[in-house]
Amino acid sequence: MSYIDIRNIYKIFGPNPQKALTLAQKGENKNDILTQTGHTVGLSNVSLSIEQGETFVVMGLSGSGKSTLIRHLNRLIDPTAGEILFGGENILNMTTARLNAFRRAKLGMVFQRFGLLPHCTVLDNVAYGLKIQKTDRQKRQDAARKWIERVGLAGYEDSFPDELSGGMQQRVGLARALTTNPEVLLMDEAFSALDPLIRSDMQDELMKLQSELHKTIVFITHDLDEALKLGDRIAILKDGAMIQVGRPEEIVMKPADDYVRAFTRDINRSRVLRAKTLMMPIDDNTQQAGSGDWPEIAADMRLEDILPIAIACPAGINVVNHKQQRIGTLSKDQVIAALAA
Amino acid sequence: MFPDKLNIPLGKSVNALVDWLVVNYGDAFEAFADALLTVLVWLEHLLRAAPWWLVIAIIAAIAYHASRSWKTTLGLALAMVAIGTLGLWDKAMQTLALMIIATGLSVIIGIPVGIGMAMSNKLRAVMIPLLDMMQTMPSFVYLIPALMLFGLGKVPAIIATVIYASPPVIRLTDLGIRLVDKEVLEASRSFGASRGQILWGVQLPLALPNIMAGINQTTMMSISMVVIASMIGARGLGEQVLTGIQRLDVGQGVEAGIAIVLLAVVFDRIGQSYGKKSRHSAKAGDGA
Numbered sequence: 001m002s003y004i005d006i007r008n009i010y011k012i013f014g015p016n017p018q019k020a021l022t023l024a025q026k027g028e029n030k031n032d033i034l035t036q037t038g039h040t041v042g043l044s045n046v047s048l049s050i051e052q053g054e055t056f057v058v059m060g061l062s063g064s065g066k067s068t069l070i071r072h073l074n075r076l077i078d079p080t081a082g083e084i085l086f087g088g089e090n091i092l093n094m095t096t097a098r099l100n101a102f103r104r105a106k107l108g109m110v111f112q113r114f115g116l117l118p119h120c121t122v123l124d125n126v127a128y129g130l131k132i133q134k135t136d137r138q139k140r141q142d143a144a145r146k147w148i149e150r151v152g153l154a155g156y157e158d159s160f161p162d163e164l165s166g167g168m169q170q171r172v173g174l175a176r177a178l179t180t181n182p183e184v185l186l187m188d189e190a191f192s193a194l195d196p197l198i199r200s201d202m203q204d205e206l207m208k209l210q211s212e213l214h215k216t217i218v219f220i221t222h223d224l225d226e227a228l229k230l231g232d233r234i235a236i237l238k239d240g241a242m243i244q245v246g247r248p249e250e251i252v253m254k255p256a257d258d259y260v261r262a263f264t265r266d267i268n269r270s271r272v273l274r275a276k277t278l279m280m281p282i283d284d285n286t287q288q289a290g291s292g293d294w295p296e297i298a299a300d301m302r303l304e305d306i307l308p309i310a311i312a313c314p315a316g317i318n319v320v321n322h323k324q325q326r327i328g329t330l331s332k333d334q335v336i337a338a339l340a341a
Numbered sequence: 342m343f344p345d346k347l348n349i350p351l352g353k354s355v356n357a358l359v360d361w362l363v364v365n366y367g368d369a370f371e372a373f374a375d376a377l378l379t380v381l382v383w384l385e386h387l388l389r390a391a392p393w394w395l396v397i398a399i400i401a402a403i404a405y406h407a408s409r410s411w412k413t414t415l416g417l418a419l420a421m422v423a424i425g426t427l428g429l430w431d432k433a434m435q436t437l438a439l440m441i442i443a444t445g446l447s448v449i450i451g452i453p454v455g456i457g458m459a460m461s462n463k464l465r466a467v468m469i470p471l472l473d474m475m476q477t478m479p480s481f482v483y484l485i486p487a488l489m490l491f492g493l494g495k496v497p498a499i500i501a502t503v504i505y506a507s508p509p510v511i512r513l514t515d516l517g518i519r520l521v522d523k524e525v526l527e528a529s530r531s532f533g534a535s536r537g538q539i540l541w542g543v544q545l546p547l548a549l550p551n552i553m554a555g556i557n558q559t560t561m562m563s564i565s566m567v568v569i570a571s572m573i574g575a576r577g578l579g580e581q582v583l584t585g586i587q588r589l590d591v592g593q594g595v596e597a598g599i600a601i602v603l604l605a606v607v608f609d610r611i612g613q614s615y616g617k618k619s620r621h622s623a624k625a626g627d628g629a
Contacts (some may be wrong), residue, residue, distance in 0.1 A: 074531050103533035115528030119546045129532040131542075180532070 057231030108177030279328030455514025517551030557612030
């Protein structure tokens with residue numbers, strides 16, 4: 001069993017969801033249900049398994065239900081039907097007290113518009129989660145200072161949120177979520193409100209942190225580039241339904257339908273595709289073991305980094321795994337073909 | 342003509358209800374009235390016995406604490422001196438005592454009710470028409486039952502003032518809490534905050550500017566009520582206006598009217614300064 005299991009979640013918005021739920025479970029279309037019952041289908045039969053330590057990205061346009069979905073994971077929103085399991089425990093059965101204890105112990109959340117307390121300093125904002133847990137003042141401030149420094153805001157402890165730029169405010173949001181040392185980090189369009197350059201910085205920062213912390217991250221975005229950059233796996237949501245779940249290369253190479261294909265058409269493939277996906281594998285039958293003169297590249301190298309090597313060494317490239325064993329070969333033609341596709 | 346047969350004798354029922362309350366709960370009302378009266382009389386004695394310069398100094402100190410401006414402080418102190426020069430100092434102190442008690446009671450009742458309305462849509466649905474009624478019903482209508490339950494004097498004046506003046510603080514507490522940024526609330530909930538932690542740590546601090554505006558309006562309305570309250574025996578500036586009307590003494594009415602306006606200005610400026618300060622601290626936390 002996975003760490004987080006979402007099973008057949010439905011969310012209907014409106015005063016009497018039962019009738020709309022029955023229709024949704026019969027597989028009726030979202031618009032038909034809206035005209036028939038006046039109820040909006042937020043999520044329709046969504047199932048997901050998220051593993052411990054992975055960065056799982058949910059991608060969708062506005063109205064796709066992605067923000068609704070992430071709010072189900074900490075029960076800011078309750079589903080109309082379905083189950084949500086954390087390590088085998090169904091969080092929908094929790095009492096309010098148990099739920100609050102669970103949120104305090106395991107979850108941290110980062111919001112699109114930051115959700116900082118405007119009347120508290122940066123230090124108090126970052127310490128907020130520990131204050132809720134009734135940790136004593138000295139301890140929580142020490143922990144907060146550590147994380148403020150970690151996200152690069154040392155010296156701003158006594159500033160107020162409205163004195164900081166958007167990027168800095170979101171660093172506060174990130175530090176606040178990390179200070180309680182949660183197992184799971186929920187990030188709801190965390191970088192969408194930021195300028196492109198700052199956004200890219202924050203993405204790099206998050207990847208750096210994640211390489212050390214190995215949290216389970218559920219990241220919501222409407223930006224496919226961001227999804228491909230951050231995600232170990234990506235789920236694509238449309239009109240409240242799950243269209244495709246897969247690794248970034250799978251989404252790009254084998255889009256499940258025209259909707260996903262339309263998305264992937266404009267993305268920079270050279271950033272997504274890796275040597276391992278493109279190479280001709282070496283197996284026992286074919287003896288095309290490559291040549292000792294060829295340069296060696298790692299299996300997870302991106303196409304954009306392979307390109308200059310391929311141009312410099314048109315004869316061929318050896319692809320090696322992390323044990324330095326040759327597992328495949330790449331030719332200049334293959335590289336160019338992958339780019340052109 | 343509307344047929345007489347369709348008349349519903351509502352007035353009679355109300356009379357019967359008031360009579361029944363007087364007969365059965367007269368003692369309880371009396372005990373409540375006595376308690377309220379004790380506090381009011383004590384405050385009134387205090388204000389009237391205190392030297393005038395001390396009262397002005399205290400009001401000036403409060404004004405400075407609220408506004409941090411010497412100009413405002415001086416202006417408000419001069420307004421208080423002007424009341425004295427009109428020869429109405431003693432009456433103004435009586436009015437002031439009445440107003441402080443009525444406003445205090447309105448706030449003590451109003452803020453919890455406002456919080457309740459923000460938390461519960463059902464309570465809100467009940468309270469909104471009730472508040473509308475409290476604000477539009479001519480105050481004489483509830484002066485009569487207040488008279489019957491509490492007798493002539495200061496206590497029914499306070500009750501009538503509270504009924505008239507508490508709606509703004511109730512409404513603005515409700516509004517202030519409902520206007521708190523949804524994402525900040527979600528953030529608080531996502532960290533596992535309990536309802537009490539959310540109320541005290543997030544909702545009330547962020548609603549404070551609106552609550553302060555409500556308290557300010559409530560103060561203003563209770564000052565405007567003092568004239569009417571004088572008709573059932575509350576002393577003070579309102580009484581001056583009333584006798585001015587009765588004797589067709591325009592000069593006396595104008596003097597008392599000016600004194601009421603000056604008192605209102607003093608408390609409005611102080612209230613607004615505190616409101617601005619809380620807005621500032623809600624944003625920038627300059628410890629109010």
